Amino acid sequence: MAYVVRWLVLVGVVLVGVAPSPAVAVxxxxxxxxxxxxxxxxxxxxxxxxxxxxxxxxxxxxxxxxxxxxxxxxxxxxxxxxxxxxxxxxxxxxxxxxxxxxxxxxxxxxxxxxxxxxxxTARFRVTVRCVDQEGRAVPRDRVPYVTVRSDTGHTQRLSVGQSVWLDGLLPVYRKSVLTSRKVGYALLSADAYGTNTVDAGRQRFQPASHQEVVFTTPFHDLTVSARDAVFGSASGRAARITLPDGSVREVPFGTGRSATLRDLPHGQYEVEVTGGQGLRAVQQVRLSRTQSMQVRVVSRADLALAAGTVGVLAAGLLLVGRRMRRRRGGERG
Missing domain, CATH: 2.60.40 (Immunoglobulin-like)
Structure with a gap:
């Protein structure tokens, strides 16, 4: 009997050993x-x-x-x-x-x-062009470059009409959170004929929002006429303008006895009237809008009149002086 019990226990142990164990969850x-x-x-x-x-x-x-x-x-x-x-x-x-x-x-x-x-970091292909205050396209040879500055402090010169790659999105890590922000740019200068045509910092753009960027660069007209300083008659044959970069433009007077120089940026100009029958007439003008100016010219007739007037005055003074001397001589006699 004891032998049978030991045999049953042994079989149970073996069966338990070969039984599959419960699966462990992964x-x-x-x-x-x-x-x-x-x-x-x-x-x-x-x-x-x-x-x-x-x-x-x-x-x-x-x-x-x-x-x-x-x-x-x-x-x-x-x-x-x-x-x-x-x-x-x-x-x-x-x-x-x-x-x-x-x-x-x-x-x-x-x-x-x-x-x-x-x-x-995201970069965007941006193209810049310029228009005047009326929305008309400004030729590239007039404003070939513009200078911009990003809000990260980087300054860059861009060719007008040509594509350039600019940073548009930058990562921002703040309080353990990583996000992206748009990069902004401000227009610093758009030079034409040696002077800046824009107010620095007033025109801005973001490459992430606009890849076709249009800047307004104002240009003005200057109409020049000349008048005789004494008689007020029209004088001169042409207006010669010295631009801020030292270049010179000359435009002949038309039928209205005036000359208009177009598409000038604001700045300081030297205006000269040429071809007049008199002295060289030069005047400085600060151009900030479309305007007209009149140059006073001293002609040869004015000089002759002035010389005649001086001569008459001199003769009169001489005659008066002689009479006074005669009176004094008569009183002594």
């Missing part, structure tokens, strides 16, 4: 990568597993809970669309601050769900 951990700004199609690799961001600018990787280190990498080559370029800038949420600016992050955990943010 915890799945999800690592989410989001982009700022939100970008579609950005490739990320997590431990060799490659995936791209979707419509929301995010991608997720799932793995079993463990205590091993893991790697996350971004591939920003070829991240460009029509008129836009994106370059990786930094991470947030990657645990190790020394790896914030590396394209590959090592030592990431898989112990609980978390999110890592990847920020990108």
């Amino acid at each position: 915890t799945e951990i999800t690592v989410t990568v989001r982009t700022t700004p939100r970008l579609v199609g950005v490739p990320f690799t997590f431990d060799g597993q490659r995936a791209v961001t979707g419509a929301g600018g995010t991608v997720s990787f799932t793995g079993a809970h463990d205590f091993a280190p893991h790697a996350l990498a971004v591939d920003d080559h070829g991240l460009a669309s029509e008129g836009r370029q994106f370059t990786f800038s930094r991470w947030a949420g990657q645990r190790d601050p020394d790896q914030a600016f590396r394209r590959t992050v090592q030592g990431l955990p898989l112990r609980r769900d978390y999110t890592v943010t990847a920020a990108f």
